[in-house]
Amino acid sequence: MRYRITHRTEYAYGQPVLLCHNEARLRPRQTPRQSCLESHVAIEPAPAERAVREDFFGNQVLYFAVQETHERLSVCATSEIEVAAAPPGPDLETSPPWDAVRDRLADEADAESRSATQFRLDSPCAAAATDARDYAAPSFAPGRPILAAVSELNRRIHRDFRFDPESTTVATPVSEVLARRHGVCQDFAHLAIACLRSLGLPARYVSGYLETLAPPDQARLQGADASHAWFAVYAPDLGWIDFDPTNDCLPGDRHVTTAWGRDYADVTPLKGVIFGGGEHTLSVAVDMVRLE
Numbered sequence: 155m156r157y158r159i160t161h162r163t164e165y166a167y168g169q170p171v172l173l174c175h176n177e178a179r180l181r182p183r184q185t186p187r188q189s190c191l192e193s194h195v196a197i198e199p200a201p202a203e204r205a206v207r208e209d210f211f212g213n214q215v216l217y218f219a220v221q222e223t224h225e226r227l228s229v230c231a232t233s234e235i236e237v238a239a240a241p242p243g244p245d246l247e248t249s250p251p252w253d254a255v256r257d258r259l260a261d262e263a264d265a266e267s268r269s270a271t272q273f274r275l276d277s278p279c280a281a282a283a284t285d286a287r288d289y290a291a292p293s294f295a296p297g298r299p300i301l302a303a304v305s306e307l308n309r310r311i312h313r314d315f316r317f318d319p320e321s322t323t324v325a326t327p328v329s330e331v332l333a334r335r336h337g338v339c340q341d342f343a344h345l346a347i348a349c350l351r352s353l354g355l356p357a358r359y360v361s362g363y364l365e366t367l368a369p370p371d372q373a374r375l376q377g378a379d380a381s382h383a384w385f386a387v388y389a390p391d392l393g394w395i396d397f398d399p400t401n402d403c404l405p406g407d408r409h410v411t412t413a414w415g416r417d418y419a420d421v422t423p424l425k426g427v428i429f430g431g432g433e434h435t436l437s438v439a440v441d442m443v444r445l446e
Contacts, residue, residue: 155407156191156236156445159363161381162438163424165227169432172223176426178216179209179413180231182362187240188411193233199224211420213413229424234445240406244301244395252300255389256354262390270388273356277416280347280359285332287352289345294353304387304397307349311342312402324418340383340418342399347385347417356388358414360396361421363442365408379440381423386414410442 161180181193197204201218209215220227250258259271276282293306316336324340328348331341343359350357364382384398384405396405405411413421 155239155365156234157363157365157410158441158443158445159233159235159410160230160439160441160443161232161363161423162228162230162440164229164437165434166437167225167227167428167431167434169430170223170225171220171227171431172429173219173221174227174426174428175219176217176229176424177422178218178229178231178424179213179361179421180216180229180233180423181214182233182235182410182412183213183414185411187238187407189236191234191236193231196228196230196232198226198228209415209420211413211415213415213421235410237407237410240404243404244392246302246305247299249299249301249392250389251297252294252303252353252355253296255300258390259354259356264390266393267388267390270356270394273358273388273416274351274354275416276351278419279417280328280344280351280357282352283329283348284352285329286345286348289332290349290353300355300387300389301392301395304350304395307346308397308399309402311346311399315342315345315399317400339400343383343385344417346397346399350385350387358386358388358394359417359421360384360386360405360411360414361418361423362409362411362413363440364398364401364405364410365442365444379442380438381412381440382409383418384409 182190202221203219205217207215294303318336322337322341328344331337347357361383386394386396388394398405415421
């Protein structure tokens with residue numbers, strides 16, 4: 155599949171902004187199944203400084219600074235992506251036991267496994283906790299295959315939690331999501347990661363996009379798409395396997411990966427600091443269009 159993704163972010167400030175410094179993680183990653191054919195970011199007002207680097211997790215980061223006084227900021231990223239057809243999914247029941255994976259990672263010597271062990275550690279938005287471990291426990295009987303257990307956890311989150319875009323913010327803790335049983339895709343990803351870390355398993359946060367389809371006989375609404383989030387779990391010999399609890403599926407060729415990290419704070423699409431500005435309003439519009 156080939157897609158064109160347009161991600162537009164606009165800030166309108168109540169007072170003039172004298173200076174701003176920003177970081178954007180908007181360029182989709184190169185992966186074995188995904189190629190970013192082209193990508194550019196248009197910024198208004200034009201930045202006085204602009205530089206590109208890779209962060210610790212290999213995500214591309216665009217730094218830019220606007221040094222002229224402004225009352226609006228527009229950042230529009232346009233990317234063309236090619237995603238290979240998803241291969242047959244892994245056999246969930248023949249994957250290694252989850253507790254054996256946990257124990258093996260303590261002694262694993264290869265570079266990929268050593269790198270993955272950092273994702274067993276707590277992060278600000280997805281820390282191990284007793285309530286997360288208790289929620290995960292019914293899916294993780296001793297000796298159960300890891301992918302079968304994670305798949306069931308993925309399915310339970312989809313079943314037990316209501317999608318409600320008005321119920322949480324980026325600062326809502328996992329404990330509150332667990333107690334209130336509703337949230338959005340980033341909340342469900344954080345919950346799954348906290349569950350897995352509570353069991354000693356590596357899990358990472360993945361940000362990106364999911365192609366949405368219009369209902370039959372209805373026109374597709376421009377700008378109605380949104381960023382998406384899911385999680386991945388690691389096991390030696392299998393590598394990283396993605397799961398999408400919002401949709402109870404393994405991500406395929408309708409998912410596009412932008413960045414990954416420990417949690418949302420590592421992969422925020424756009425963040426920065428401003429001098430001035432006062433109160434502000436934010437609008438975000440995303441279009442993900444399939445190209446024939």
